Each structure stands twice: as structure tokens, then as C-alpha cells.
Amino acid sequence: MAIRYVHTNCIARDWRALAAFYVRLFDCKPVPPERDLSGDWLDAATGVKDSHITGVHLRLPGHGDTGPTLEIFAYDAVTDRPDVAANTPGFAHIAFLVDDVAAMAEEVLAAGGSAVGELASRDVPGVGRLEFRYMRDPEGNMVELLCWK
Structure with a gap:
């Protein structure tokens, strides 16, 4: 089985503003098209009823045109999360x-x-x-x- 790292997802409240931050400061490049996703298939995959996602993939710097991306998406409805510290389990x-x-x-x-x-x-x-x-x-x-x- 071939394995290749592809992307990491970040859920944003304002995906456009957050994407602009990473483009401006860290030379990430948008990878078209912008995403606008919804439907039963997405509800089934995410476990979120009536989910609607918009966002973009940003090519991370230093890895060329086929390198991994930072996927910045926003759901129409988001939940709050606790603040994450450097020692919080999970992706930090x-x-x-x-x-x-x-x-x-x-x-x-x-x-x-x-x-x-x-x-x-x-x-x-x-x-x-x-x-x-x-x-x-x-x-x-x-x-x-x-x-x-």
C-alpha cells in the first residue's frame, strides 16, 4: 500500500481571513478551487447533520507543487472548544x-x-x-x- 501525507485540516470561524493570514505571513499558496461542500454524503462522512463547508487548501511552503496542504474550512455552524495549550493531547x-x-x-x-x-x-x-x-x-x-x- 502506497502512503503519502496529503493535508492537515483547520476549522476556522472565518476561513477567508485565516487563509489570508497564512498566505501573507508564511507564503502559503491557494490551491483552487475554493470548496463549497454539502449534502447527505458530507453529513454521513462528518457525522454533522445538515453540514455545509466552505474553504480552501493552501500549499505549504518548501515542498513544491505536489506538497502537502493546510486545508482551512468553515462550517456554517461551529461549536466552541477549550483553549489548547502546548501540553494538550492531540494535534497541538x-x-x-x-x-x-x-x-x-x-x-x-x-x-x-x-x-x-x-x-x-x-x-x-x-x-x-x-x-x-x-x-x-x-x-x-x-x-x-x-x-x-
């Missing part, structure tokens, strides 16, 4: 390798994101010096900014 964050963690953190803040923690760095034996910081996108999803030196 998306990570981007950047040239300057501090500068990118400032861009995230200027674009409506927020900080989770402080800038940290550490020498990792046999690997190099890691600098990283956890941030949140405008909808509260955690984003790790990292740089190896």
Missing part, C-alpha cells in the same frame, strides 16, 4: 522554519496573532542551535516559529 501546532524567529513573531503579532510563550533557544547536541517560539494565529491556533543555526 503547525510549525514553520523561518530565518528570524523574533522578526516573524512580531509579524504574527502585527497581523492579529498573539504570543504563547517567550523566545527560547538551546543547543541540541549533534544537531545545532534551535531557536523557537510558540505563537497563536488570529483564531487561536498554535504556530511554532523555529530556526536552526
